[in-house]
Amino acid sequence: MLSALIVLLLAVGGLASGGNYLSVYNLQSMANQVPEIGLLAIGVMLAMCSGNGGIDLSGIALANLSGVASGLFALSLFPVDEAPVLFTLTFAAGCAVVGLLGGILNGLLISRFGITPILCTLGTQMFFTGVAVVLSGGRSVTIGSPDALYALGNGLVFGVPASFVIFIGVALVLGGVLRFTPYGMKLMLTGANPKAARFSGFPQARIVTVTYAISGLLAGLAGVIIAARNVNVKWDYGTTYLLIAILVAVMAGVRPEGGYGRVVNVVLSAITLQLLSSLLNFIGLSNFVRDFAWGALLLCFLAVGRFGLVEQLLIFFSPRRGKARASKT
Amino acid sequence: MTMVQEMTDQTAPKRGATQRPGLGEIVRRRPEIVTLTILVVICVAVAIINPNFLQPGSLIDMGRASVVTGLFALGVFAILAAGGIDVSFTAIAALTMYSLTSFVIGVAPGMPMGAIIAIAVVAGALLGAVNGLLVHGLRVPSLIVTIGTQYLFRGILLAFVGTVWLMELPPQMTAFGKAALFQFEGMNGVTVDLPAYFLIFPAVVALAWFLFDRTLMGRAIFATGGNPEVAARLGYGQRIVHVFVFGFAGALAGLAGIIHVSATRMANPFDLVGMEIEVIAAVVLGGARITGGTGSVLGTVAGVLLITVVNNTLVLVGIPSTWQRVVVGAFILLAAAFFVRRAPKPQKRKAE
Amino acid sequence: QEGKSITTVVKISGIPWFDRMKTGVDMYAEQHPEMDIEQVGPASADSAQQLQIVQDLVARGVDALAVVPMDPAILEGVLKRAMDRGIVVVTHEADNQKNTMVDVEAFDNAEYGAALNERLAECMGGEGKWTTFVGSLGSRTHMQWVGAGEENAKQYEGMELVDPNNESFDDAQGTYEKAKEILRKHPDIKGFQTSAGNDVLGVGRAIEEAGLAGKVCLVGTGLPNPSAAYLDSGAITAIGFWDPQKAGMAMNSVATKLLAGEEITDGMDLGVEGYGNVSVRDGAGDGLLVIGNGMVLADKDTYEEHLF
Amino acid sequence: MSDGHFLELRGIHKRFGGVHALRGVDVTIDTGVAYHLLGENGCGKSTFIKIISGAHPPSEGEILLDGRSHAELSPIQSLEAGIETVYQDLSLLPNLSVEENVALGEQLVSGGGRLMRRLNRARLRETAREAIRGVGLDSTPSLLATSVSDLPLAIRQRVAIARAIAADARLVIMDEPTTSLTRHEVEALIELVGQLLARDVAVLFVTHKLEECYRIGGQAIVFRDGQCIAQGPLEDYSRAELSHLMTGRELDTMRYRTGAPMAGEVLRVEGASSGAAFEDVSFGLDRGEVLGITGLSDSGRNEVALALAGHQPLTAGQIAIDGAPVHLDSPGAAIARGIGYVPEDRLSEGLFLQKSIYQNEVTLILDKLMGAGGIVDKRKGREAAREISEAMNLNTGDIDMPVSALSGGNQQRVLIGRWLSIEPELLVLHGPTVGVDVGSKDTIYRAIQAMAERGIALVIVSDDLPELLQNCDRILVMNNGRVVDALDAATADEDRIYQSMLGSEHEAA
Ligand SMILES: Nc1ncnc2c1ncn2[C@@H]1O[C@H](COP(=O)(O)OP(=O)(O)OP(=O)(O)O)[C@@H](O)[C@H]1O
């Protein structure tokens, strides 16, 4: 359904803007905007999948903190212009480390100390933001644009923005991890029924910690991409992402009660929202209309899902149910 | 008789344990005690660091600052108790307060304050009821529905109603915001008023207490939060419960909105939205579980006061502005850690 | 400039400040019917949202952008890309913006901060405790203003800065509560210097309700219309501002000239009140910094000349 | 047209999408009579009572209540008519107090289901107190104020019945009320039912335990494949006839245990204690041996099982596997030592209901299935799942079907079968046939014996004494945290075990 919507939006956009919307440049530009929110939304999805009211409100705060902390650290080691490659590597690695540590902190607080995820990540959200403020004194940190970083933020790979390629790569890997590895299957099962998972001997605390750690790592990665795209990082960037990331996740059909969610849907959902929002910018509608449209879109999705239009069709054509009943003794 | 014996055997802690319930048990049964304890500890600490905190004026300021958050929190509490969650109440408040104020200014400048409040409550309740109907009708978690309606309501307000700040309020609203119950004279000729609208908060607290504790609806809300399928089977109409809790939260949001306007003496459509997570945090700190069916009105009030005190004493205790977020974040984590209850969850056998 | 388009991107749509700017942009559009001129802005105060809008506009292919950055640093990347694509970029309230052709300022930020503080000191009689508010610690101009104010206050032995740089988040209610807290902590405080547009309203209300109107001084950035009541009651000593309407027109005027390939020179007349004789310096990057003389300080007696 | 029947259902059909769960059921119910609704898993019993209690509307048919015809009932209509249902899960509200659970319904129903009414606390307490006394509990204020989630299961069961009494029920429906009760508690329940019948209340049981039906007496209603194929006085049918009616097959009550323990001790428990739960428990178990453990629900038998599964730490003594002492501090540790555990509450503790059979069966071997690149070898996994579902005789070959779509008996088989995947040394089964019909029991018992043949040592914790006698080599009886008796299952009899279970309590009394 999301894919159909994407096609529809592209078609409408193309018509409304006289083709301009479908120009290569605009497609690239939109693709360039997806990764930040997409990565954060995948993080939210992972947290939700782990069940038990899981949610990650700290994503963007951690992304900003990783950019700020790692940026300051790398800047103190290397001058950007003299050692661009070394600088970029240090910076990116630093972001990943900070993101990972922040995620592990969330995970430990939730799984070992048993703090409610929503309270925990709200607390760490403020804490991370606060640390970023203290480190940077509230000012933005200029990372500069060494070649490698510039290429990441603005470069193209076969005409596709590099950051988007990375995003899709990460999404593919994670999607695979969730579907095909023991960890991923255990995560989904744990989210679906934590008690049964305990009786199956799953190391639940470790699974939850790893999950929030991955979410943190994704935030760190988002931090790198933000830095690459904007040249600067700052603690208050993207405050609206908090709700948007959740919006993207739930629109992708991730169940807040845990156990169900697919990365590919999150990617499609992030793309859909991006297309819609860019479309509205293209036809010059006020951004308040965008909020309205997002809300209406989400509710429509739910309504269609509830009245099961799509599923009804699928069930109708699938022999499974009939067979199951027939085989009952 | 044997059955009774067995019963007492089983309910009492086994062999060797005393009859007195342990600390963990108290925390589990009456979490609001933890909240109150933390609140007292913080107040004492602040008072030691800066005795100015103990002036009556500062306490009044806390009370006054907690009115809007408190009203929101009571609404959120109703929804959490029924097993849901709401992030759209701030948008409801903004939509009603702004539309209503501009209506009063433009169409009915002479409308009495009582009528304005009544309309705000009703309009909020209606918007909330929309949430309730959607949650019930679509059978999806309320977090998802209310994220949708938050965007929707805010979109409607800013895209179709207006964005212009209304600085010239109708006189009756200004008067309502300014009317003082009594005044204190502090040092330096500083006067502190306890505004009349403050009374609304305890009144609503009393109403909420009555509602939750003394009406069937109150019990039905907790029943739904405890196990919705069972509640439905036992005859607690789920649709009415859903519509009611969301309507109740909406009504309180409408009320909070109009109080906000009167107190700040302007209607700014951008206000309020953004504080929802903090309000939810206050309710959860008050002992309501995010999974529903627990909590108390008293605990919610304590949670609100806790958040208000922490937010309003940072300067008083001399925390520089750069460090304030770190402190508040660390505080939330610490307070949340106090709530960790390892007691076994109620054993639920799922319905077939 | 037949058919060329200029889009003004503001920090947030809908707030009075930028609604006022919109009147300027609209006026400019009326004067230049042959061009396609509009103003847009994000729905919330978030630099990421503004960034998206600018990026979409670049993709749409506008000819010129007049941007009031929420956060100049965050827009560096996209503005560079815009210029690479041949789009004319003009900014406002961003004297540190590197990737811009011309940054238009109504005045020199340091001078403005100092002027506000000078007015405050005058009211306080050069003596007593005072404090400062900024919209957010991340707001560069606000930090510049209070910084310059602090510098200025050093001339006065008796002025003592306490608990500086309180964040107001441009939210009148929050500012009000914080101001009350400060009044309680420092019962002998004499002055407030504020930065964000709503700060004077919040602090003014706190002062008025404490019965301290006229006893405690408050000087800060604010708009005449919303502040009128507090100016009258004496809760606000004076407000400083520049007219966003004029600034909007000035940005568009500069953009038009750049589109036409004209040079921007020192002492030039932009055809807008307050920007009749601009001084031009080198900017933070390769672009120019154009400074007008649009600063206005108004008090009880004078604010009515500037009602908007 | 009232001919005096309390409730009459005529030509009731119920369809769930494509599933035809009830196909024209006619049943008559009068007050003061006990009814036993019998049938295999999935034959429509639960669906039937849901229609009476108003949880589901019928697709077709007519419901006559006191002679008045209804196309369907709402929960409130049904409650107003005095129909109270004690579902298998007891339908208690865990977070509310005992008195509220017992007596709220009365005020709700007397107000016609309207919620915006004042709650009369005094009346609530009074009603609750009486009803609680009516089920033989002490109505102390502290009990009345306790939340239900803090009560043991047997007490909850009584609270649920007290609710029916408080509501002045005319028909009390109980869906498998005895599955989670010990025998001792069952006796008390039967006594209670007698009292209800004496008050001219009708009682409708859904059950799989025939011996209890006979003890209570009354009418049998037999369902098969969504149809009511017999209704009449119980004494007109023999056990075998009933089994035959339900399943359409002949079943005999044989002893399943045919094999014998093999050489080599797998498990040795020595002086094990765990806090207040049990004390100084010692026993050993050989390869292929089947050991039964029974006792009252608070006798410590459950905790011993949990301790073996790594859920309950020992405070003294030790457990050794193959002669080597092991430290079982987590389920993972127990599984690593080859100890499996099948929890009693399969729905909430055992199964991932919304997930497929495949996913449920491979949970234990996910790490083993991991192949190159950390990826689970799905082909091997599916192969394993298919083998299990064949070994356990699941009635579907479709391993992608969600477990929630299986009947209780099949779900239990999925749960037990999961352990075949790791070839455990020791498997602890807690209530392996709770709520399972006669036909499925047979399959499960055969599967248990097949596992013993493979050399797996088995511990069955249960209070279904025939089950233990039919399946075990030895039976341990626990009372008050200690092992009080050890018997040879081939020669033991139910009475002896029962005496031991109650043993010390009787002496004390
Ligand atoms: N909610 C439902 N959705 C779809 N089908 C259902 C539903 N509930 C029951 N069924 C169908 O109705 C049939 C009868 O189910 P029911 O639960 O009444 O069986 P039962 O006799 O209670 O079995 P058991 O002894 O296992 O409790 C099932 O085979 C199933 O196909």
Ligand SMILES: Nc1ncnc2c1ncn2[C@@H]1O[C@H](COP(=O)(O)OP(=O)(O)OP(=O)(O)O)[C@@H](O)[C@H]1O
């Ligand atoms: N939501 C559902 N969708 C499809 N079928 C269902 C659903 N719920 C129950 N069923 C069907 O109902 C039948 C009986 O299931 P039920 O839950 O009554 O078994 P059970 O109660 O666990 O067994 P028992 O009553 O013997 O313990 C199953 O065959 C199952 O197919």
Ligand SMILES: [Mg+2]
């Ligand atoms: Mg059933």
Ligand SMILES: [Mg+2]
């Ligand atoms: Mg059943």
